[in-house]
Amino acid sequence: MAITIDLSGRVALVTGGARGVGRGIVGRLVDAGAEVVACGRTEPAAGSLPDGVGFITCDVRSPEAVGATVDAIVADRKHLDIVVNNAGGSPGTAAATASPRFTEKIVGLNLIAALHVAQAANRVMQARPGGGVILNVASLSGLRPSPGTAAYGAAKAGLVNLTGSLAMEWAPRVRVNAVSAGVVRTEVLDEYYGGSEGSAAVAAGVPLGRVADPADIGNAVVFLSSPLAGYVTGANLVVHGGGERLVLHDHQSG
Numbered sequence: 001m002a003i004t005i006d007l008s009g010r011v012a013l014v015t016g017g018a019r020g021v022g023r024g025i026v027g028r029l030v031d032a033g034a035e036v037v038a039c040g041r042t043e044p045a046a047g048s049l050p051d052g053v054g055f056i057t058c059d060v061r062s063p064e065a066v067g068a069t070v071d072a073i074v075a076d077r078k079h080l081d082i083v084v085n086n087a088g089g090s091p092g093t094a095a096a097t098a099s100p101r102f103t104e105k106i107v108g109l110n111l112i113a114a115l116h117v118a119q120a121a122n123r124v125m126q127a128r129p130g131g132g133v134i135l136n137v138a139s140l141s142g143l144r145p146s147p148g149t150a151a152y153g154a155a156k157a158g159l160v161n162l163t164g165s166l167a168m169e170w171a172p173r174v175r176v177n178a179v180s181a182g183v184v185r186t187e188v189l190d191e192y193y194g195g196s197e198g199s200a201a202v203a204a205g206v207p208l209g210r211v212a213d214p215a216d217i218g219n220a221v222v223f224l225s226s227p228l229a230g231y232v233t234g235a236n237l238v239v240h241g242g243g244e245r246l247v248l249h250d251h252q253s254g
Helices: 020-031 063-077 100-125 150-170 196-204 214-225 247-251
Strands: 011-015 035-040 054-057 082-085 132-139 174-181 236-239
Touching (some): 011 020, 020 214, 063 100, 082 100, 100 174, 214 236
16 A cells, blocks of 8 residues: 555644745645644735635734634634644844844744744643644754844754753653754745845755755645654754755865
8 A cells, every 4th residue: 555644634723824834834734635724913815825724813922812823723623633833034134233122023933932832732732632743843044053044043943952842741642843944945035045046056055956845844744744753753854955065065075
């Protein structure tokens, strides 16, 4: 029998699921048969989400809003099986001049909000015989220096550490894993790297010859959400196409 992933009957929440990486995750979960609800601060344009995907307006930095969102999903769908902490991001800012308010907001969105969501999800998942799965979308920026986005990189590093801690505390009923994404082709990729030539140069430095598509991150999420990953918890799956080529590699002679 061929190995397949079928998430039919499972209900998933994807934070920041209306665009970018989150939209790719939503699409692949739907393809695997899951019922999906996305949340975010801004209502998406009509028709921008797949048919049947629900949307709840929620600022994940608010524990009260997060709790209300999880409760609403459980009341409507009867259970919640998969939660993907995807909401996050940061504009480029020099660490020397970043304001305290800016730093607090970046860490709050990329780390503390994920903990709020995980706590609310764990509360309902622990009460279910089948438990549940929590996935944290981290970043390669949390695994190496992140100049220009120092607070973001630090928050994502913290998210990877948080993943392991929650996996230990909440086992065996709830599995908690992270997906650390490399550069992903989203709506803002060209702008972030100074235009199409800049983003093409970045892609050329990836061993697999391209940056990730949002669906590539979605594929990792689907796997970790499935029974095929039933013995995987506290892990960080790095999805980066082989990494980033360093300048020193161009000068090696052997």
